[in-house]
Amino acid sequence: MGTTVRCPYCVLGLEFRPMVAHVDGRYICNRCGHTTRPCDATYDCHCTRCLKLIFPGTMVSGDRVTAAVESKTPAATGWAPRKT
C-alpha cells in the first residue's frame, strides 16, 4: 500500500511524475503515455519514448551529445595520461 509508481521520463517539480494506476494492474503516465506493470517484469511499454530506446536510430536530439562525448576521449585527441 502507498507505493507510488513514477514515470522515468517526466518530472513534476523536484520528483518524477506519479503515474496513474489502472484497474488492469498497469500504471500510465498521463503526460507522455508511458505505461508500466510493476507485477509483470516482462511487460513491454510501446510509448514513443520507450520505442526510441529500443530503436536509437529514431532519436533526433541525442546524436549531438554522443559526438561531443566522443571528441573528448583520449583516442580522439591523441592525449593520454602520463605517470612520472
Ligand SMILES: [Zn+2]
Ligand atoms: Zn511520462
Ligand SMILES: [Zn+2]
Ligand atoms: Zn514507455
